[in-house]
């Protein structure tokens with residue numbers, strides 16, 4: 001399956017709350033924080049941290 005975000009972008013992304021690493025959700029429509037579990041939706045190939 002195609003990655004929704006470029007690896008270059010994915011590698012620099014961290015959770016804005018606690019700066020922990022993010023992983024894709026199972027459906028790859030979002031990013032989930034490995035520490036606090038917050039899910040951020042990916043909209044038009046851009047993660048929405050708002």
Ligand SMILES: [Zn+2]
Nearest residue numbers: 015018033036
């Ligand atoms: Zn977090």
